[in-house]
Every structure is written in structure tokens, then in C-alpha cells.
Amino acid sequence: MRMYDLILKKRNGGTLTEDEITYMIDGYTREEIPDYQMAAMMMAIYFVGMNDRETLDLTQAMAASGDRLDLSAIPGIKVDKHSTGGVGDKTSMALGPMVAACGIPVAKMSGRGLGHTGGTIDKLESFPGFTTDLAEEQFIRQVRDIGIAIMGQTADLAPADKKLYALRDVTGTVDNLSLIASSIMSKKLAAGADAIVLDVKTGSGAFMKQEKDAKALAREMVSIGRRAGRAMVAVISDMDQPLGQAVGNALEVKEAISTLRGRGPEDFTELCLTLGSQMLVCGGKSSSPVEAREMLLEAVRSGRALEKLADLAEAQGGRREDVYHPEHLPQASIQEEIPAPASGYIRRILCDEVGMSSLILGGGREKKGDPVDLAVGFQIYKKAGDYVEKGEPLAVMHANDETKAAAARERFLNAYEIGCEQPEKRPLIVDIIKV
The missing domain is CATH 3.90.1170.30 (Pyrimidine nucleoside phosphorylase-like, C-terminal domain)
Incomplete structure (x- = not known):
């Protein structure tokens, strides 16, 4: 098998087999296939496209290119959430504790931000001493003990995606539905969750500016996940203005805390309830989104959701009192x-x-x-x-x-x-x- 032949095949409108895609991803990950050949392939895919089977094969090959997180030691159905990002998107910091307080184990990998604000990890580091540098065993043990853990994404998780995205970013091949969907879903599949709830943004502050494009991406990712054996739901949400009122790392943490106290902005609270309801249904804790929403509201009213954030902060090196006294944050x-x-x-x-x-x-x-x-x-x-x-x-x-x-x-x-x-x-x- 030669990469040159695969480039010609795709350029001329052909369909790549599973073995050909696996060869291509494995070779590129091991640096046996040079950047210039993979760049040519990405451009061919950009113009010719990939069918559903090719997209799934690409996703699974990238997911298999490095470590895969084994969450089987954690009881229950593990439900992950992914957002395509936006301005003021601090959802994980409120949603995770709400869902964990309802009995769904939250084992989440997050990243640092590149752009207007930090990522979830940067925001959580507003708690002095907080660390997301967890070993896999510690990560799993913490989820079993307190129901929630957030760790930084390891370098060995879907390394093919990291290499490919860096190449696409400098070769004008980012904006292709199959390549975007496979990039996101390869990391989600490697992270080990049984079910995945996606928050796909649309509007001026989103990657997908047009509603039709956001829906197309959502359908593509849901299709990939379902064919890979995961329960999948995608929520299309508006990002034509900032989410909530806070934009900025510590400010967003404070807003997440206010939301867990039942005093958050209406739009941010609604998004957390919508996503959380889908997570509880996927996790088998509720038979309907309506029932699940009431469970989430009760977790907030009772103080259990805020206490879960305090548990998370304390378990990962922060001080639980900072959750109850956010004026201590930067x-x-x-x-x-x-x-x-x-x-x-x-x-x-x-x-x-x-x-x-x-x-x-x-x-x-x-x-x-x-x-x-x-x-x-x-x-x-x-x-x-x-x-x-x-x-x-x-x-x-x-x-x-x-x-x-x-x-x-x-x-x-x-x-x-x-x-x-x-x-x-x-x-x-x-x-x-x-x-």
C-alpha cells in the first residue's frame, strides 16, 4: 500500500477502504507518512468529501492511535458532554456538579483554551491550588469516591487528531464536515464514555455561524457516535451573544457558583438544565427530560450540587471554602x-x-x-x-x-x-x- 496511490484515489473521487484509512492514520502518527502527502490527502478530502462509512473509519482510526481511557471500573453509565465552544461558555463547571449530584458519574477530560478565554482547565485554576494533572488511576478512583473528576487531556489521547488538526490549520482544510466531526468524536470515543451529549453552538460567537451548518455537524457527530455504539444526543444552542453575563475565567467560575446556588442568569441556567436533562436520560437516571429537569432543580435547591463542586475543588487541590466564598477568587x-x-x-x-x-x-x-x-x-x-x-x-x-x-x-x-x-x-x- 502506498500513500501516493491513496491520494490519487481520493482526488479522483474514489472511496477509501477501512484498511486504507487505518494505514494512512497509523503511518502518519508514526511519522512514516510525511506532512506534504497528508496535506495533499486532506485537500483531496476537502474537495471530494467522505461518505458516512469513511468518516466513521477515520474517527475510529484516530481514536485508536493512542491511549483509550477505560472507565469500566466506574459503576453506572458514564455520560460525557462536549461543547463546540463560545463566549462565556462555562457550562461544565455548573453542569458537571449538577449531574453528579443526581447520581451520574462525571469523568471528564477537558483542555486549555486557545482564543478569547481560557478553557475549562484554565477557569478551574481560578481556585488556588486546583490541579487537573491526575493519573488515570487517581482520576477513576476520584469518580468512584465523589462522583466527579476533571482531568487534563493527555498527550497520548488520539494523537493522530492533534497532528492532523495542526496540519489542517495551516493548509486551509479545517472547514470540512467529515474532518471536523471526526476530530471531535475521535477524542470523545477515546475518552471512554458510554453516552455523549453534544452542545453544538450556532451564531456569531460560534465556529458554525449558520444554523444549517451547526445542524449538519450535529447530525454527522450523532451518526458517528451511534454507529460506534454510543448513546448520542446533540443540542443546538444559540451563541449569537455571550452565554450568561460573565466573560472571563474567574468571573465565569463565580457565575457557575451563582448558578449552583439557584441565582444564575436565565439563559445559562436553561442551557445547563437542557443538557443535564439529556445526560440524566442517557444515563438511565430518569425516564424523561421533564422528570430529569426536576431532579436537577432539586439538586440545586437542596445545596447538593454546590456541595459537589466543593468536593471537586477539595479533591483536586483547591479549598472547598472558596466555593462558598467566591470573593476569594482572583x-x-x-x-x-x-x-x-x-x-x-x-x-x-x-x-x-x-x-x-x-x-x-x-x-x-x-x-x-x-x-x-x-x-x-x-x-x-x-x-x-x-x-x-x-x-x-x-x-x-x-x-x-x-x-x-x-x-x-x-x-x-x-x-x-x-x-x-x-x-x-x-x-x-x-x-x-x-x-
Whole structure:
């Protein structure tokens, strides 16, 4: 078998066999196939496409390219959640404890962020001492003991995907449905969950800007997971404005804590309840989303969900009292209101521009390895559809550098469009896809 022949086959519209895809992924992972040949194959796939069987074979080959997490020692059905990401997306920090408090084991691998804010790991490190550097045995033991653990993604989990994504990123071949879906799902399959609930974002702050593209990606990932033997659900949710009110690492942790106290923003709370309901149904804890929602609400009302976050913080090196006293978390030296430049309705918020404003403050990374300022970001008061008077605060900016604050303030204001007519409200939950 030669990579040259496979490139020609795909370029000319052919269908790759399972053995050919396995050969290609194994060879590339072992560095026996050079970047220039794999780049040619990625471009051929980009233009010709892959059918469902090829996409599944690619996903499974990437999942098998390194370690696979064995969660069989953890009792019960293990349900994972994955979000395609967005501005203010702190869902795992509230959703995980809510679901764990209802008896579903939460064994989650998460990553660091690259872009406007940190990833789940960066945000959790707002708790002084918190670490996600767990050995697999410790990770599994912690889930058995307290029902929840969050560890950093290991370098040996789906290494083929890491190599391929880095190559696609510099060769203009990222934006292909099969390649996106297989990249996401290879890591999810390798992480060992029995069921997977996906939160696929759509809107200006999402990777998939158009609703039809988000639905197509969701269907592709659900199909891959089901054919790989996993229970699958995809929730399509709106990311045309920031989720909740907090954008920034420690600020988002504080908002997650407020949500576990029953005082979170309406949209963020609703998303957690929707995703959590699907997780409880998939995990066999409830027969319907309606019943599951009530279980989640009771976990919040009783304080069990907040206690579960405290258990998580304490088990992974943090202090449980910081969960009950979030004022101990990092705070910025500058807290400045950003006034509305005019009166009227918030017609729209350019979500990705809010994210870039946080990045300017130091809340995210422009390149891998950059430090993240955990304290900075925005607390948003006014969102799409709200009426605002000129001079009324749109948000509070949290900053630690005057020069960065000036640039971020200007960019943040440019994200807001204020007009005379109230816009039509967009639904938060766009669709739920199971097949």
C-alpha cells in the first residue's frame, strides 16, 4: 500500500477502504507518512468529501492511535458532554456538579483554551491550588469516591487528531464536515464514555455561524457516535451573544457558583438544565427530560450540587471554602463601567468581538503557551433585546492594565449595535437531534 496511490484515489473521487484509512492514520502518527502527502490527502478530502462509512473509519482510526481511557471500573453509565465552544461558555463547571449530584458519574477530560478565554482547565485554576494533572488511576478512583473528576487531556489521547488538526490549520482544510466531526468524536470515543451529549453552538460567537451548518455537524457527530455504539444526543444552542453575563475565567467560575446556588442568569441556567436533562436520560437516571429537569432543580435547591463542586475543588487541590466564598477568587485591580453611547434597544451583540475584547485584556491566548490573566473580563448587564439609556452601563470591565483596558473598551463598544426597534428574540435552544 502506498500513500501516493491513496491520494490519487481520493482526488479522483474514489472511496477509501477501512484498511486504507487505518494505514494512512497509523503511518502518519508514526511519522512514516510525511506532512506534504497528508496535506495533499486532506485537500483531496476537502474537495471530494467522505461518505458516512469513511468518516466513521477515520474517527475510529484516530481514536485508536493512542491511549483509550477505560472507565469500566466506574459503576453506572458514564455520560460525557462536549461543547463546540463560545463566549462565556462555562457550562461544565455548573453542569458537571449538577449531574453528579443526581447520581451520574462525571469523568471528564477537558483542555486549555486557545482564543478569547481560557478553557475549562484554565477557569478551574481560578481556585488556588486546583490541579487537573491526575493519573488515570487517581482520576477513576476520584469518580468512584465523589462522583466527579476533571482531568487534563493527555498527550497520548488520539494523537493522530492533534497532528492532523495542526496540519489542517495551516493548509486551509479545517472547514470540512467529515474532518471536523471526526476530530471531535475521535477524542470523545477515546475518552471512554458510554453516552455523549453534544452542545453544538450556532451564531456569531460560534465556529458554525449558520444554523444549517451547526445542524449538519450535529447530525454527522450523532451518526458517528451511534454507529460506534454510543448513546448520542446533540443540542443546538444559540451563541449569537455571550452565554450568561460573565466573560472571563474567574468571573465565569463565580457565575457557575451563582448558578449552583439557584441565582444564575436565565439563559445559562436553561442551557445547563437542557443538557443535564439529556445526560440524566442517557444515563438511565430518569425516564424523561421533564422528570430529569426536576431532579436537577432539586439538586440545586437542596445545596447538593454546590456541595459537589466543593468536593471537586477539595479533591483536586483547591479549598472547598472558596466555593462558598467566591470573593476569594482572583479579582482585577481595575473595575470600570462601560456606559452606553446612545439610548435605544440592543439590536445585536457581535459575540466574537466581545470575546476579542476579553483576549485584549489578557483573558485568553493568542498562541499556545501564553499566560492567562484569570481575573480579567466583562460582567455584562445589557443583552440583545434590552432597552438602555445613554450613559447607562452596558457592562463592567475587569482589567489589570490601563493600556489594555483602553483598547478593550473601544472594541467592546464596537460589538454593540443600538437602534430604535426591539429585535426579535432568538431562541436559546434551537433544536435537539438524536438521529
